Amino acid sequence: xxxxxxxxxxxxxxxxxxxxxxxxxxxxxxxxxxxxxxxxxxxxxxxxxxxxxxxxxxxxxxxxxxxxxxxxxxxxxxxxxxxxxxxxxxxxxxxxxxxxxxxxxxxxxxxxxxxxxxxxxxxxxxxxxxxxxxxxxxxxxxxxxxxxxxxxxxxxxxxxxxxxxxxxxxxxxxxxxxxxxxxxxxxxxxxxxxxxxxxxxxxxxxxxxxxxxxxxxxxxxxxxxxxxxxxxxxxxxxxxxxxxx
Numbered sequence: 516x517x518x519x520x521x522x523x524x525x526x527x528x529x530x531x532x533x534x535x536x537x538x539x540x541x542x543x544x545x546x547x548x549x550x551x552x553x554x555x556x557x558x559x560x561x562x563x564x565x566x567x568x569x570x571x572x573x574x575x576x577x578x579x580x581x582x583x584x585x586x587x588x589x590x591x592x593x594x595x596x597x598x599x600x601x602x603x604x605x606x607x608x609x610x611x612x613x614x615x616x617x618x619x620x621x622x623x624x625x626x627x628x629x630x631x632x633x634x635x636x637x638x639x640x641x642x643x644x645x646x647x648x649x650x651x652x653x654x655x656x657x658x659x660x661x662x663x664x665x666x667x668x669x670x671x672x673x674x675x676x677x678x679x680x681x682x683x684x685x686x687x688x689x690x691x692x693x694x695x696x697x698x699x700x701x702x703x704x705x706x707x708x709x710x711x712x713x714x715x716x717x718x719x720x721x722x723x724x725x726x727x728x729x730x731x732x733x734x735x736x737x738x739x740x741x742x743x744x745x746x747x748x749x750x751x752x753x754x755x756x757x758x759x760x
Contacts, residue, residue, distance in 0.1 A: 606668035688730035709746035
């Protein structure tokens, strides 16, 4: 049996060890240059108990920019061993996103169930853009998918237009706009070994007008549109209108 005097130091040591393990298991975003706009993210990958994903995207200002904050954003991705932080696979793309009149506003990691083969699971990066015009609102969200191949990551779907909105209004009430949302489902069919992707698109059109002293709006939801994306051996081919700007 332990004496009380020896039990207390032992419990203290176990607590310190547990604390160290907790810190080691934290998903820490990569360091970022705070002097330039950018995004730094880390997210555990639920599909793999021992892996996390990190993202770093920093702005490179346009040399000809006249003070509007225009430039490009690079993209660095890594799959990490969750406890040690060791890099298992990485990917880098300079000028991955352009930010000018249509600005990059958000970047997120998507660890949805993108099971492309029984052995291959993809993860996603969602990039959100917003236009600068008040009377011509515009926004898009792109989704790109990446798979791990040994110590490298490879894009298999690029700039898929997952969400879009555009419209025109008078700045007060009258106007119209259309919002389209697209979701992906894994099909049972395959192309070049990878599962086909079923895209379901739903568009909602809204019209507003001034009626007396009230601004009234009416929305109409169109019938969903289904399209299948096929893998060509390198990446999924996007039809016209399904790729971000």
